[in-house]
Amino acid sequence: MPKGTNQKFKLYRLAQIMMKKTDEEHYITMPEIKETLAEYDITADRKSLYNDLRDLEILGIEVEGEQDGNRYRYHVVNRPFELPELKLLVDAIQSSKFITEKKSNSLIKKLETMVSEYDAQKLQRQVYVSGRIKAMNESIYYTVDAIHNAISENKKIRFQYFQWNVKKEPQLRHGGAWYHISPWGLSWDDENYYLVGFDSEAGLIKHFRVDKMLRIALSNETREGREHFKKLDMADYARKSFGMFGGEEETVKLQVSNGLAGVIIDRFGKDVMMIPVDEDHFNVSVDVRVSRQFLGWVFSLGESVRILGPEAVVDQMKAETQRLIGQYDIK
Template sequence: MPRGQNQKLKLYYLAKIMLEKTDDDHYLTMPEILEALRSYEVTADRKSIYTDLKDLEHLGIEVEGEPWGRSYRYHVVGRQFEMPELKLLVDAIQSSRFITAKKSNELIRKLESLVSEYEARELQRQVYVSGRIKTMNESIYYTVDAIYSAIASNRKILFQYFQWNAKKEMELRHGGAVYKISPWGLAWDNENYYLVGYDSEADMIKHYRVDKMLRIRMSDEEREGRERFRGLDMAAYTKKSFGMFGGREEQVKLLVHNRLAGVIIDRFGKDIMMIPADEEHFTVHVDVAVSGQFISWVFSLGDEVKILGPEPVVEQVHREIRRLTEQYGV
């Protein structure tokens, strides 16, 4: 048998063929395997292929054979990811607002390489999410990586921050000033990534939308604010900050209709204590950063939620009602 041009790559091409052409529902017979190898200019006899199929196990590729008529057929079993897991990852990528459309397609193509060409077609699915708008900042992935690198190196980061103007243009905030922040973690809220860090000049914890950070780089200065973050529960911090808008932290008492018990649990967790007030209502004390967004959230729930205290928060609600009355001329 004449030798092919790519004999040294026989095991590589055999692995490629088996991974791409077989799965739990698709098999290759020995003649089909030999024919596929010839398409890569690799020649082989049956005996050597039997040995090579066993050798693939050393590469983490398990091939199983089963009787097929008077012969055998072969397929890859026990892949690293199961199809339901990959479909879940694809759905998460498709529906994630912070991942651009371009990067979504790139990531899904990489996931498709983990399965056979037949299963890859099943991953080419479209998830429709109401109101989903993909971010337009392609550099977000490198920004996230830079933040994690700074955290691992115990260094501050420098960056510029932008907002969109009415002309749909990026507009640097504070005249293009460079922000210097000690990064301590990343938070996820309302489909957006936020850097949570310590601003030593203001002596306070702040957060920034990662997709609005530009030209990020690591500083030579060590991070500050360790004591402030030592006892900080990042998940609790995100839960308290509605839409990640800041405000003074207060324990607010709410009167809630029983119908909205699920809404309260979804927002504040199952550990929240709900005390019956009457047959139709309960009260709950929640720790929140009191901001316009929090008050708007309460308003959005209509007459089934009422802020009972503390008094300064109730007064803030009254001011917001007066402002809306003036704005809309009621």
């Protein structure tokens, strides 16, 4: 039998065919395999294909055959990801505000290659992202990678930081000055990605919106601030910082309507102690960084939540209330 010019790619093409054309519900027969290989100018006899299908297991591709009438049919089983898992990843990518629309579609296309062409269509029905408010900084994907590399290599990073002005233009902060920060972690909060690091010059832990960082580069300097982060639980830090805004950490006592028990648990976790006050309310003490954003969160819950203490925090809420009254000229 004359061999095709691409014979050396036979096993590679066979793997592609099996991964693309088969799944738990779709099979392929030996004649169909030979026909598809011929499209790549590859010829094969039945006996060699039996051996090749077994050899695919070396590549981590498990092929199963079953009798179908007077013929055999084959399909791939035990893929690295199940379809529901990939759907979950697609949803996570779509809902991630920090990933741009272009990068979202690119990542989803790559996920589609991990399933058959039939299951890929099921993912495609979920990939409509046009019109979503996504990040506009396309380089964020590589910024995150650079931060992880710096953490791995125990190095500082340098970058410029910007904010949007009223002309909808990025404007460099501090006149374009470079920030020199020791990166210690990344945190996800309020649909944004944040770098959490140590500013040696200020002697403080600071956080920065990753999508507002520009021209990031690794420094030759070794990271500093290890002693601060030894005592810091990153997840706890993010939970206490509303919208990742800073503030003095306080144990704040709240009186909450029973109907908002889920809101408290979602925000502070199931370990909080909710002490019944009466049939309709409970008290809870939570550790937070008191900021205008925290007060705004309490405000947004209306009469269902009331700050009981400490007195200084109650006074801050009263002052914020008076500021709003003055801002809107309420009499």
